[in-house]
Amino acid sequence: MNRKRVAVTADDIAPEVTQLHRRGFLKRILSLGSLTLLTGCDLSTHSGVDAGLWAMLRFNDRVQAALFSPSRLAETYPASAITRPFRFNAYYPEWQVRSVPAHWCLDVSGSVSDKTSWTLEQLLALPQESQITRHICIEGWSQIGQWSGVPLHVFLRRIGADLRARYVAFKCFDSYSTSIDMASALHPQTILAVDFERAPLTPEWGAPLRLRIPTKLGFKSAKNLQAIEVTNTYPGGYWEDKGYDWFSGS
């Protein structure tokens, strides 16, 4: 059989390929540059002021950690105080709410002895807690809601988490993420919620599993959970990386 002659050989286009590589490389450098510009100027266009404000945020985080009491409870309310209609909030509008992926399960990683994933049924079999607490948004508005689910401290002990680790990080299937300090994670009112107002969570309220932490501002109560990691490396988060103060305790 005759070998068909290839219309264009690799040698023919070599100069163009090199040029493309160079162009791609240049592009990457440029986008990397603009990325650092963006991340460097979230709080002020003046880099010195920006650095100063970030330093003050870190200082405030330390003050807030010192003020935090592991046993002081957030105020709870009667069912009559529940806010209706409850306000939807996410980093995207309500029509972009993600539905639960098929075969969803909660992944566990980091400093834990048992890294097996959890199905919703397995989570429902754990002890459940219910709370009616005030959700306070960093924007200033607030509303009272009812959530129930597994206390996070129960779950962390069940998976054999290193409770001396510094952070618990949460990743969500809507590309959101957040992280909290271990002391707040072990607070009795910090729960992995499966119910909202006595009914299973629907997608807009964070189905099938969300964090509910009344000792922190609203954006820390991540919805649509996908994975939990126990770590000593600062994990940051969606809003935290943009400039909301990381601790954001109430």
Place this chain on the structure above:
Amino acid sequence: MHWIGATAVICMILSGWTIYDASPSLPFTFPPWMTLGSWLAAGIAWHLSAMWVLFADGVAYLSYGVLFGHFRRDIRPVGPKAVLRNLGEAVRLRLDHRLGHYNAVQRLLYTGVIVVICLSVVTGFAIWKPVQLGWLTALFGGYPMARHIHLAMMALIVGFLVIHLVLVALYPRTLISMLVPLQAEPDRHGEEGAR
């Protein structure tokens, strides 16, 4: 102490407007050019930074005022009669203003603004830490009410600043006396041609 505190208060007000704009509780917002911080996170970062400056300056000033008798001697409001008399004189632009001495209207205004700034700091802590300082938040009627009071205190401080700046503009000598030491003027009350 006055200038550090004044700078901190201005920063608190302007960054507070950025935070207010994120979720206005009244039917208006502050135009962005009037505010400090390009968006909510920046406004909060400014607010929680200037907060420590104001807090430290306030603690220093209150200690000084109490320990060195500044409040008792110079600031403590005098009777309502003196206030009315001074107000009447002020309206007729005949109020005596001596350096190193506060008249009854000034005493009332300064006492008022010190109390209001203290309240704005305390309500600020109440809405910053509604769980850890839950008793304080409860004292102000819960989180939403504490937030409204915090906003009202801001409005009162702005009101004070307007009056304060108008009076300084009318008596520029007082501003100069704060920048270069001038001797306190003797009491000229009752003198012919007193202002």
